[in-house]
Amino acid sequence: MDIKSLRLVELEEEFKLHNEKSFRAGQVYQWMHEKLAESFDEMTNLSKELRGKLKEKYVYTRLKALQVQESKIDGTKKFLFELGDGNVVESVWMQYKHGNSVCISSQVGCRMGCKFCASTLDGLERNLTASEMLEQIYAITRITGERVSNVVVMGTGEPLDNYDNLVRFIELLTDENGLHISQRNVTVSTCGLVPRMYELADEKLQITLALSLHATTDEKRKKLMPIANRYSIKELMEACAYYFKQTGRRISFEYSLVGGVNDTDQDAAELAALAKPLNCHINLIPVNPIKERDFVQSDLRRIQAFKNNLEKNINNVTIRREMGRDIDGACGQLRRKHVTAISDNGGTDCV
Numbered sequence: 001m002d003i004k005s006l007r008l009v010e011l012e013e014e015f016k017l018h019n020e021k022s023f024r025a026g027q028v029y030q031w032m033h034e035k036l037a038e039s040f041d042e043m044t045n046l047s048k049e050l051r052g053k054l055k056e057k058y059v060y061t062r063l064k065a066l067q068v069q070e071s072k073i074d075g076t077k078k079f080l081f082e083l084g085d086g087n088v089v090e091s092v093w094m095q096y097k098h099g100n101s102v103c104i105s106s107q108v109g110c111r112m113g114c115k116f117c118a119s120t121l122d123g124l125e126r127n128l129t130a131s132e133m134l135e136q137i138y139a140i141t142r143i144t145g146e147r148v149s150n151v152v153v154m155g156t157g158e159p160l161d162n163y164d165n166l167v168r169f170i171e172l173l174t175d176e177n178g179l180h181i182s183q184r185n186v187t188v189s190t191c192g193l194v195p196r197m198y199e200l201a202d203e204k205l206q207i208t209l210a211l212s213l214h215a216t217t218d219e220k221r222k223k224l225m226p227i228a229n230r231y232s233i234k235e236l237m238e239a240c241a242y243y244f245k246q247t248g249r250r251i252s253f254e255y256s257l258v259g260g261v262n263d264t265d266q267d268a269a270e271l272a273a274l275a276k277p278l279n280c281h282i283n284l285i286p287v288n289p290i291k292e293r294d295f296v297q298s299d300l301r302r303i304q305a306f307k308n309n310l311e312k313n314i315n316n317v318t319i320r321r322e323m324g325r326d327i328d329g330a331c332g333q334l335r336r337k338h339v340t341a342i343s344d345n346g347g348t349d350c351v
């Protein structure tokens, strides 16, 4: 059993079942989620005997950083982590004026197939557990020695395709007995799995939901995102309205600008028309090129004109700063890697 994915009440139940005092569960929980202990051995206020028992019974999820790359442009750091079964995932640490932000992966690979995204090129290997999502943040906190204040689930994977683990992860991350990150500082990005958006709305979490829209007509969206064959834009907008109704949280639209594909004045007018009734925020992302595809960024003047057009009707429009592009750490540039060799100097070769 994966002890770090258990909620405090579940851990207390476990301890009761094994005739351990329930306050011991609280101590173990605090070591794992507040003090970010790397092993049971660090839990020095537990007896050696209890630590031994815990070691026998439970898996203690820990990620090993195989590689850390730092951007020369903006100080963004990209981490390559090894999971217990040898799979690897990437996470990104970004420094903003308002605090440190971590972008985590939710799956090993992805099966959504968005045309412009590198994370999906090799398909899906498996879901991440709640503890593997948490550990990306814990390990980065241990390594950088700095507190993380914002978490975005925008790395590799479709978080709503790993729904139960995602919700568990958010509960643990924002629990007052753990790192206690504010739910308002957590953003989950989805390509638009409509039934899951309704389910998430009903959880009534105070997180931000970001919808990867990228096109304003179903026809155009289908060319970029296969998921558009399943759910129409109309259905997406209804789900967004429901999310706002249930949570009071403003939705965020992500719109990657692809030169000559979705960046015309007409696209901007249609996007404004979709966004206006929802009172949402629009985040424009100049598409990051990936070598397997020939999508190009709109030029800077076009991006600015697109933004100006939107702003005639919408107040909240931003252009996302491209952090960590030189280390392939920007949106859509994380990929499913395979570790091929550990070299003599401790570095890792990845393909």
Ligand code: SAH
Residues within 6 Å of the ligand: 112, 114, 116, 117, 118, 153, 154, 155, 156, 157, 158, 159, 189, 190, 191, 192, 210, 211, 212, 213, 254, 256, 285, 286, 287, 288, 289, 290, 331, 332, 333
């Ligand atoms: N699966 C989720 C989260 C991961 S992607 C989702 O689809 O939302 C995070 C954001 O980066 C999404 O909006 C995604 O569409 C966008 N993205 C993917 N590839 C990109 C690229 N090459 N350039 C810019 N944005 C990209």
